[in-house]
Amino acid sequence: MTNAAQTEQMKKGNGFIAALDQSGGSTPKALRLYGVTESEYSGEEEMFDLIHKMRSRIIKSPAFTGDKVIGAILFEQTMDREIDGKPTATFLWEERHVVPFLKIDKGLEAEKNGVQLMKPIPGVDALLDRAAKAGIFGTKERSVINAANREGIYDAVAQQFELGKTVLAHGLMPIIEPEVTISIADKVEAEAILREAILEQLEQLEDGKQVMLKLTLPTVPNFYKPLVDHPKVLKVVALSGGYSRDEANEILSQNTGIIASFSRALTEGLSAQQSDDEFNDALREAIISIHKASVAG
Template sequence: MSNVDQAAKIRAGQGFIAALDQSGGSSPKALRLYGIEEDRYSSDAEMFDLIHGMRERIVTSPVFTGEKVIGAILFEQTMDREFDGMPAAQFLWEKKGVVPFLKIDKGLEAAANGVQLMKPMPGLDATLARAVEMGIFGTKERSVIGAANAEGIEAIVAQQFEVGRQVLAHGLIPILEPEITISIPDKAEAEAMLRDAILKHLDALEEGKEIMLKLTLPEQANFYQPLVDHPQVMRVVALSGGYSREEANARLAQNKGVIASFSRALTEGLSDQQSQEEFDATLGATIDSIRDASVAG
């Protein structure tokens, strides 16, 4: 498996990154939207088996290929499981041509200064070493901005780059995800603070090191263009963040050089009850719409 080939695919691929990384907290909602109610499972183990079944059905579908889906973000448990009898990351790259990433954050701290930092990640170096062995290309780590608070946003960005450097030390590419909540009244102001803080930290990043960014779709089209154009940013991807797929796609199409990394918007409309034919048709239409919005810019 060549990191060079994978980096080339992420840099130039005409497609999007699928976020298949729902964790314990978001799995019940994801399953409910998929048509599996909570009375269908009675333990976390059963819940994770069902969510893995949903993910496996998505990635093994003939419409899920590296032609339109250039990368996929996996939950840590998924990395240790199999798709169609092969280790998950290996299956994605070797069978589908999809570059595998790993979600590494352990959830969020309580809000302070208008933001939620990432909880500590004990054993991160061991996880990253295992990810390298499993054929993972990069990581994703999420924190949340809930207000245009300069002190809080600086703390978020500083933490993201600190974790990013740890990831880079293992030869992996980090996707830094300081998500701005879409419903806040001062979203545009928060975006300005975030962009400035990221540019400042990028200037301090060691020469030759590259990161990726996963950002909430901005109020002003192409607002993050300086980040898209930065020589040390491999790719800027967008989260759907609670927007409907239609609105997320419409916003995305206005941002040149930004591609999607959608989670809920990817699985919208899929159901456990669908026949394979219906499932593939729905997923295929979704993939086409997200891919088209990703390359529209």
């Protein structure tokens, strides 16, 4: 069952969630941005060793604590590995007081009706059981909205909530993430349909149950306030979605009650070539700026 202290930390939301969940497809890009080229490793195992080294360096950095970073989303490979002899999720909570989440989706289907649904997740029940045993608090699952297509958006949200109910049944907290692509021309219209679809699904959710939502920063400030205030929503978090850290922070600060869950915007400016002091200083500055934007509302 979800930990009461961890639930309270999420509810208060006095900080942000670090998204450290790049998977097989996005890991080479994450490593490139970190200054590690494909020529420096061969095969998946070496690649995942290097990304785990990067994530461990971030997690062990002095500024990466529950004071400002209240949660972290992990990739399955990261959950299965250790930091200083402790399973990653255990290390996060016991040593850093950071609530651990697990990315469980297996990528996206081809686009249909303007959306990309989640691919099937084989063995999802076994994975959720393993996550609960590993000390994971909740999960994250992502689909993508590329157009203001009502049928597509309703399908994406229905799929998200269906999986969310499975997660809840395993005693874990789902982060439901229907991402709206920031560059689409009809983003405002897509967000209006999305809010409507989520509110309908929340009404159907069993009383006493809560979910978390991870949404693209809206074009209209505070557009998601009805979701922020909803009794069946523990917390609304925002993805950076391709905005630079400064842009994302600026937009986030205009949205009351929403906190960040940034990936690339968090690691922007970090490099394998930096000394520990340089790395820790750069990460501390990033954490301070994202924390400030998260609690501004």
